[in-house]
Amino acid sequence: MSRLASGLQRLRRSSSQWEVLWSALASCGLVLFSQLAVAMVPRLVFIAAIVLGRLWRRFIGVAASAPLFVLFNILLLWGVYVFVIRRETSSLLDMLINAECALLLWGFYRILSGDPGIVACDSSYLEEAGCKDFVEAIYSSEKLPMLSRVRQCTWCKANIRGYDHHCPAFGTCIGQKNHRLFMALLTGFVVAESTYTMCSTKYITRCISSGTIRSENPVSLNIVISTTLFSILQVLWQIVFLMWHIYCICFNIKTDEWINWKKYPEFQMKEQPRSDSEVKFVNPYDKGMLCNIREFLKPE
Ligand SMILES: [Zn+2]
Known part of the structure; x- marks a missing residue:
């Protein structure tokens, strides 16, 4: 539990327990409200959900936390599945979807509490590189081998080895140590949401075709429809995101390096007569x- 606590601590730097509690309430409320907004159709309600989020931040002073939003979304989808859709699915599919949700929660806990590859600021590195501070040592062209691919996260101000990006959804940096877990989780989300969409679509079509649409509780049916739409949207962007990361792995480049390559001297080809x-x-x-894939799976 202490690892989870430290993860949550990192998640909300310099925040008290009350702030974490308020943040949790805000996230849970927003998940329920945005799902309800999609369920109850009028677009105005959906806009109200966004406004509510903004107002919450202004008046309570604590924004909803993205990782808690993700956590409550997993729990909501799992809950809707167990209490509404489950009776319509086969036992094999039932086992599969429950295992997927449990694995997602476990992976989520691991990434939240794990180390992305933080490099401690050691003064001996600086002396060796002849630099004033750690950031200068990181950006220096005559880089020390021990600082190879160490970058600074602009969100956390932490120095991370093999830094890819800061993931607000998981509340942590993605670096050399948790990149594989991140990829597994991203794939897990795509698979779980696709399975959920499959089960919920079956449930919806059966409700419509068998004419039980009137006898069915309209709120539960609406929630199934809204969570299905939500899952489809999630799967769509997550597949694009997953493909991007697969591309990066195949060509051995990090998202941060791809965006900020002009900051890092090793990516700049120096041709003497050319200007900057x-x-x-x-x-x-x-x-x-x-070799790139092997290096990703087994970093030195
Ligand atoms: Zn970060």
Whole structure:
């Protein structure tokens, strides 16, 4: 539990227990309200959900926490499945979807409490590199091998080895140590939401075709429809995101490096007669697809 506590601590730096509680309430409320908003159809309600989120931040002073929003969404989908959809699904599919949800929660806990690959600020590194501070050492062209691919996260101000990006949904940086878990979780979300969509679509079509639509509780049917729409939207953007990460792994480049390559000297091809405005991109870490995938799976 202490690891989860430290994860939550990291999640909301300099926040008291009350703030975490308020944040949890805000996240839970927003999940229920936004799902209800989609369920009850009028677009005005959906806009009201966004306004409510903004107002909450202004008056209570604590924003809803993205990781808690994700957590309550998993719990809501699982809850809707167990209490509404479950009786319509086969036992094999039932086992599969329950296992997927449990695995997601476990992975979520692991990524929240795990270390992304934080590099401690050691003064001996600085002396060796002849730099004033750690950031200068990171951006220096004559980089120390021990600081290879160490970047600073602008959100956490932490120095992370193999830094890819800061993930607000998981409330943590994605670095060398948790990149594989991140990919597994992202794939897990796509698979779980697809399975959920499959089960819920079956439930909805059976409700409509068998004419039980009137006898069925309209709120529960609406919630199934709204969570299905939500899952489809999630799967769509997550697949794009997943493909991007697969591309990055195959070419051994991190999202941060791809965006900020001009900040890192090792990506700039130096051609003597050329001026600074014509700096070309070169990836010194790209060793061919197979080697890149192997390096991702087994980093040195
Ligand atoms: Zn970060």
